Amino acid sequence: MPSFGDSVKGMSKGLGVTLKTMLKPAVTVHYPHEKEEVTPRARGVIALKEENCTVCMLCARSCPDWCIYIEGHKEKRPARREGGRERTVSVLDRFDIDYALCMYCGICVEVCPFDALHWSPEYEYSEFSIASLLHDKEKLGEWEATVPEAEPLELGAEVKKAKK
Amino acid sequence: MSHLLAFDIPGGWGTTLGIKTLIVMGLIPVGALVLGYTFLLKMMSHMQSRVGPMDPGGFHGWFQLIGDGIKFIQKEDIIPAGADKRVFKMAPAIVVMSTFLMFVVLPAGPNAVVAGALHKGQGGIDVGIFYALAVSSLSVIGVLMAGWASSNKYALIGALRAAAQLIAYELPLVLAVVGVVVQAGTMNLQGIVFAQQQGKIFGWSGIGSPFILTQFVGFALFMVAAQAELTQPPFDMPVAESELVAGYMVEYTGFRFLFFFIGEFGTAFVYAGLAATLFLGGWSIPHVNGEIANWIGPIVLFVKIMLVAFLMFWARFSYPRLREDQLQALAWKWLIPISLINILVTGALKVAF
Amino acid sequence: MTSFEVDPKLYSPLADSQLNVELDTGDMILNIGPQHPATHGTLRLVVRLDGERVIKADPVIGYMHRGYEKLTEYRTYPQITTLVNRIDWLSSFANEVPFIGAAEKLMNIEATPRALYIRTILTEMARISTFLLFLGEMGLQVGAITPAFFGFRDREYTLNLIESATGGRFHPNYNRIGGLKEDLPWGWVAECRNTMKKMLDSCDEFEDLVMGNPIFQARTRGIGIIPAELGASYGVSGSNLRASGVDWDLRRDGEPLLPYNEIEWKTFTHQDGDSFARYWVRLQETRESARMILQLLEQLPAGPIMAKVPRIIKVPEGEIYVNAENPLGEMGYYIISKGATGPFRVKIRTASFSNVSILPWLLQGIYVPDVITVLASLYFILGDIDR
Numbered sequence: 035m036p037s038f039g040d041s042v043k044g045m046s047k048g049l050g051v052t053l054k055t056m057l058k059p060a061v062t063v064h065y066p067h068e069k070e071e072v073t074p075r076a077r078g079v080i081a082l083k084e085e086n087c088t089v090c091m092l093c094a095r096s097c098p099d100w101c102i103y104i105e106g107h108k109e110k111r112p113a114r115r116e117g118g119r120e121r122t123v124s125v126l127d128r129f130d131i132d133y134a135l136c137m138y139c140g141i142c143v144e145v146c147p148f149d150a151l152h153w154s155p156e157y158e159y160s161e162f163s164i165a166s167l168l169h170d171k172e173k174l175g176e177w178e179a180t181v182p183e184a185e186p187l188e189l190g191a192e193v194k195k196a197k198k
Numbered sequence: 199m200s201h202l203l204a205f206d207i208p209g210g211w212g213t214t215l216g217i218k219t220l221i222v223m224g225l226i227p228v229g230a231l232v233l234g235y236t237f238l239l240k241m242m243s244h245m246q247s248r249v250g251p252m253d254p255g256g257f258h259g260w261f262q263l264i265g266d267g268i269k270f271i272q273k274e275d276i277i278p279a280g281a282d283k284r285v286f287k288m289a290p291a292i293v294v295m296s297t298f299l300m301f302v303v304l305p306a307g308p309n310a311v312v313a314g315a316l317h318k319g320q321g322g323i324d325v326g327i328f329y330a331l332a333v334s335s336l337s338v339i340g341v342l343m344a345g346w347a348s349s350n351k352y353a354l355i356g357a358l359r360a361a362a363q364l365i366a367y368e369l370p371l372v373l374a375v376v377g378v379v380v381q382a383g384t385m386n387l388q389g390i391v392f393a394q395q396q397g398k399i400f401g402w403s404g405i406g407s408p409f410i411l412t413q414f415v416g417f418a419l420f421m422v423a424a425q426a427e428l429t430q431p432p433f434d435m436p437v438a439e440s441e442l443v444a445g446y447m448v449e450y451t452g453f454r455f456l457f458f459f460i461g462e463f464g465t466a467f468v469y470a471g472l473a474a475t476l477f478l479g480g481w482s483i484p485h486v487n488g489e490i491a492n493w494i495g496p497i498v499l500f501v502k503i504m505l506v507a508f509l510m511f512w513a514r515f516s517y518p519r520l521r522e523d524q525l526q527a528l529a530w531k532w533l534i535p536i537s538l539i540n541i542l543v544t545g546a547l548k549v550a551f
Numbered sequence: 552m553t554s555f556e557v558d559p560k561l562y563s564p565l566a567d568s569q570l571n572v573e574l575d576t577g578d579m580i581l582n583i584g585p586q587h588p589a590t591h592g593t594l595r596l597v598v599r600l601d602g603e604r605v606i607k608a609d610p611v612i613g614y615m616h617r618g619y620e621k622l623t624e625y626r627t628y629p630q631i632t633t634l635v636n637r638i639d640w641l642s643s644f645a646n647e648v649p650f651i652g653a654a655e656k657l658m659n660i661e662a663t664p665r666a667l668y669i670r671t672i673l674t675e676m677a678r679i680s681t682f683l684l685f686l687g688e689m690g691l692q693v694g695a696i697t698p699a700f701f702g703f704r705d706r707e708y709t710l711n712l713i714e715s716a717t718g719g720r721f722h723p724n725y726n727r728i729g730g731l732k733e734d735l736p737w738g739w740v741a742e743c744r745n746t747m748k749k750m751l752d753s754c755d756e757f758e759d760l761v762m763g764n765p766i767f768q769a770r771t772r773g774i775g776i777i778p779a780e781l782g783a784s785y786g787v788s789g790s791n792l793r794a795s796g797v798d799w800d801l802r803r804d805g806e807p808l809l810p811y812n813e814i815e816w817k818t819f820t821h822q823d824g825d826s827f828a829r830y831w832v833r834l835q836e837t838r839e840s841a842r843m844i845l846q847l848l849e850q851l852p853a854g855p856i857m858a859k860v861p862r863i864i865k866v867p868e869g870e871i872y873v874n875a876e877n878p879l880g881e882m883g884y885y886i887i888s889k890g891a892t893g894p895f896r897v898k899i900r901t902a903s904f905s906n907v908s909i910l911p912w913l914l915q916g917i918y919v920p921d922v923i924t925v926l927a928s929l930y931f932i933l934g935d936i937d938r
Contacts, residue, residue: 041765045517051760052245052516052697061704062249073715075736098630139633139724144732153718190665190853191734246700351581355603355919431694432766440589440692441923516760518767519694521920522603 074182076155077138079169080131081177086150089124093142093151101135102142103128129171134164154180222301226294229503230463233470234263236504237511238463245515270459273452280349281449289347290450290457292340297464299333304471305388306481307495308488326387327379330472331372334427337461338364341436344458345446356445359522360429360436366529367426367433373537374419377544378409378476387475395482406484410477415540417477419533424469425510426525428462432517433525466507474502578606581919585614589692589923592933594907598914598922605922608914610907615937623897628654628728628864631894635884636722638901639935641684642677642878644713644723651726652808653873653884657866658728664810665854666730671809672743672847673713673725675840679750680709681878682837685930686754689830690761692927693770698761705753708746715739728864730857740848747841754838762830771826775913775925778824785912786905789880791929794832795824801876808875814846826928833930865892877902879935899938903931 063070072078089106105128111121143151154177161167239262243250255261277283303326323329338361345357379385382393390409397407410417426433437445447458474480480502481495520528584595593614599607619638623631635650636643648670655662662670687702710720716735717723725732761767777787779795792799800818802811819835821828866888874883880902889895906929913929914922 044763044765044768047759048516048761048764049512051756052512055247055697055701056241056244058247060244060249061247061707064249064252073711073718073736075716075718076714077718096627096630098626098633137633138719138722139630140718140732141629141633141724186737187733188735188737188739190851191856242696246697247704248700351579355581431696434694435920438694438920440694441920443588515695515697517695518690518761518764518770519920520766521770521918523918524769 072155072157074155074185075153076157077140077153078155078157079133079153079159079177079180080136080143080174081152081154081181082129082171082174083150083152083178084126084129084171084175086148087126087129088148088150089126090147092145092147096141096145098139098141099135099137101132103130103132126171129174131169131174133159133167133169152178152181154178155182156180218302222298226298226301226464226467227460229467230460231263231267233467233507233511234459234463235260237507239263241508241511242515245512267456270456271453275452275454276449278349278449282347282349285343286347286449287454289340289344290454290461292343293337293461294457294464296333296336296340297461297468299336300330300465300468301471303327303330303387304468304475304499305391305495306499307492308388308481324384324386327375327385327390327472327476330387330468331368331375334465334468335364335368337465340461341446344450348446348449350449352442353446353448356436356438356442356448359442360446362522363426363429363433363436363525366526367423367533370419370529370533370537371423371427373534373541374416374423375476376537376541377413377416380541380544380548381409381412387480391475391480391482394479395484406479406482408477408479413477413540413544415536416544417473419537419540420473420476421506421509422533423529424473425513426529428466428469428510430466430510430514432513432520434519435522435525438519466510467503470503470506470510471499473506474499478502478506583922585611589926590933591688594926594931594933594936596910596914596922596926598919600919603919605914605917605919608911608922610910612904612907612936615933617934617938619938620897620899623894625893627892628866628894631897632726633722633724635899636719636724637934638899638938639681639877639879639882639903639932640721641932642681643719643721644673644677644717644725645875645877646882647723647726648674648808649873649875649877649882650884650886651728652875653871653886654728654864654866656873657869657871657886657888658864660729660858660860662730663855663858664852665734666856666858667810668847668851669716669731669735669856670726671811672844672851673716673723674809675844675847676709676713676743678840678878679837679844680706680713682833682840683709683750683753685833686757686761686830686837689924689927689930690757690767692923693761693767695761695764695767698757701753701756701760705750708749712739712743712746715742727857727860729860730855734856740851744845744848747844750841751838754834754841757834762827762834768827770920770924771830771928772823773825774917774921775826775928776824777909777913781912782824782909785909787880787909788905789876789878789902790832790836791829791880791906793818794821794828796820796822801874801881805874805876808873813850814843816843816846826924829928829930863892865890866894874900879903879930879932880906901935901938903933903935904938907931907936 089104091104094100094102094104104126106124106126109123109125111123113119113121140153143153156177239250239259251259251262253259254265277286303323341360341364342357345353345360348354378390382390384390384393394408395406399405399407399411429436436442437447442448447455450458481499482491483494483498486494579600581598581600582595583598584590585593590596595611595614597609597611598605619634622634626634632647632650635646638646683706684702687699690698713723714720716739717725717732777791777795779797782792782795783797798818798820802809803818816839819832819839821832868888868890870885870887872883872885874881881900882902883900885898885900886894887896910929913925917925
């Protein structure tokens with residue numbers, strides 16, 4: 035057991051900590067009225083840039099809990115140049131992400147070879163019913179507007195050559 | 199308002215009694231709300247580096263607790279299947295009743311005291327503090343009833359702990375007060391206030407003679423024991439959220455839980471009032487007498503109550519909890535011997551001077 | 552050591568009805584959990600009480616079994632990091648490192664030095680955030696409300712740092728075979744340095760508010776003593792074992808996954824082995840981790856973040872066991888690979904499981920309030936027990 039003097043000291047130190055904290059301003063962010071600044075890397079919601087998607091299905095296959103649903107069909111398009119061959123283009127019919135299942139791991143964004151998927155730090159899309167958490171391609175396209183610019187990297191990082 | 203308490207109202211004792219009952223019934227929940235809001239919601243939040251409720255009612259969430267009260271009243275009153283229904287229902291009322299009974303002897307002005315003010319002279323009943331401490335132990339019965347009737351093991355453990363604790367701490371509480379009683383020469387709370395107001399420190403009457411100066415050991419003992427009587431940390435084993443979940447209250451819902459809540463904070467209000475009256479001079483300001491004291495008395499008393507309650511809740515939010523056997527050891531090995539020595543010294547000095 | 556056999560009657564839903572109806576001084580069987588604030592999660596303790604003294608305590612686990620070992624068999628290596636994040640959810644980053652390390656060793660790939668340094672920094676940060684929660688939580692379990700909020704408040708700073716680097720607050724999924732997902736954002740190092748200084752201050756605050764408090768000491772000193780040999784034989788690891796006086800730290804003694812030998816640091820041991828010793832050790836280690844991060848930031852090398860890795864990751868055939876010092880103790884992965892994109896079988900050795908297995912021995916003969924203290928001081932995560 036600590037001595038009487040130590041006890042009194044220990045007890046009063048505890049009181050001191052709480053009193054000191056009380057006199058300092060609180061750290062609370064008053065959420066609905068003001069918002070915390072989200073880091074640009076935050077994995078809030080996945081945005082889809084539809085014109086970049088080639089229906090390659092890589093994202094759907096690499097998703098660890100298979101929450102991406104993709105359907106597409108092939109269409110013939112006229113040739114780019116005069117006399118060229120007709121092109122076959124894959125057209126996206128359906129691109130759904132079920133956010134009720136999503137683990138927010140970001141593998142789909144990373145694996146996409148054509149930069150069609152991006153992370154947006156938006157987080158305010160809660161719903162009253164679980165079914166409404168299934169975002170279709172129109173809704174995922176709307177998130178594209180909230181995607182931030184990539185941050186510059188820290189000192190000492192290897193700067194990659196810009197893609198394309 | 200104090201006049202209502204002080205004088206016979208035309209209409210006889212029946213009307214007076216009715217009005218007084220209403221005032222007490224109204225004041226206790228209001229006191230509980232004020233303490234709950236100021237300390238539990240706001241002070242605790244700021245001590246923990248947060249802000250507490252901000253939106254209900256507009257200004258710093260003042261409506262939060264009232265809203266909570268309304269919510270509790272709306273909720274279903276669940277009685278566990280195995281419970282002893284009648285006892286289960288009665289228990290919260292008994293806990294609250296003991297709070298109400300304690301409050302009636304607390305003077306708020308020279309004439310404003312609920313019990314015994316009808317008599318001329320000092321007012322207040324002659325065994326005031328004795329009565330207050332006696333009825334305060336009634337709540338033990340309510341707590342035991344609640345714990346037993348809930349037919350829940352956690353509730354039972356909580357109730358038995360509460361019984362052991364409340365009874366053990368009655369003794370230091372009473373003994374801490376004896377010093378004050380010896381010094382004032384009366385058990386009448388009104389008399390104790392007058393003794394402090396008109397007392398002198400070495401012939402100087404500038405601040406009267408608040409007993410906290412001469413009886414600071416008694417004050418410390420009283421605060422510790424009151425903390426234990428209120429089952430607040432560091433002595434909150436009967437409710438112990440992290441081990442017994444909520445102890446004897448675990449099965450209570452709705453307005454019965456609200457009763458316990460009012461009981462808890464109402465009792466804190468009353469104990470703070472008792473401490474303010476016994477050690478800080480109660481409603482009195484030295485050299486303020488006569489009619490004006492009746493008006494400012496309640497305000498002064500309220501300010502002093504808040505001061506004492508601040509100390510109580512400050513400790514509550516800073517300290518961890520003792521174990522049951524350590525609590526008993528503290529009571530019997532430390533508090534009671536110290537309070538006995540305090541009485542001895544007070545008595546000796548009283549005879550000497 | 553006392554032998555401990557399981558009484559099947561304890562599990563009967565009618566356990567209550569088997570108590571004698573007549574008034575005698577029988578024992579009382581108390582169910583602590585699965586829904587109980589002290590078990591932070593869904594641990595169930597069936598406790599046989601004599602008064603308030605525990606005669607026999609029996610932890611029942613499995614209420615949160617999520618089958619992660621089986622799930623890994625159906626996923627590729629990059630996908631599994633998202634799963635192992637969720638084993639010990641308080642220090643998810645520290646879970647990834649040994650798993651990725653095991654895969655790297657099987658593939659004979661070495662991560663770049665910069666990646667290893669950043670891994671070390673984030674692992675230590677995970678340790679700080681876990682321990683800060685412990686420092687507060689322990690106060691809460693002993694009865695003080697305020698430390699818990701301090702713990703959450705200070706942990707938030709480290710979580711913000713983890714989020715701004717990795718993108719995820721709790722589940723970073725930042726490690727890749729051969730390196731990391733991406734480099735740190737601009738300004739991160741400076742912010743990290745400030746935060747670590749703040750962490751050192753907040754450790755002082757915990758020392759004043761909780762550890763120095765005589766009530767806290769009265770509640771924790773001499774309670775739940777784990778003797779060194781017994782603890783080791785039960786497989787108790789990490790800070791719990793160091794609090795019993797065994798100077799064993801996988802960061803120093805294990806096979807090096809991360810460059811811990813390139814910085815100056817020390818381990819902390821306590822001779823008592825009681826709840827207080829465990830609190831003391833963790834408090835010191837939080838401080839030490841903050842100091843380690845400050846050093847690592849100084850020495851952070853420049854360079855690439857990813858080694859050369861084939862595009863489709865196939866791990867060659869083989870078996871390997873890799874362990875590392877998780878905040879809660881030894882965490883290990885035993886991976887059997889048959890040359891596919893995913894493992895054939897993964898066995899996960901988690902710290903909490905072994906730490907909790909000593910409970911029946913540890914809880915005998917102490918009071919109910921101390922059961923809570925001991926549980927809190929062992930500091931287990933339910934996801935880490937049940938996987």
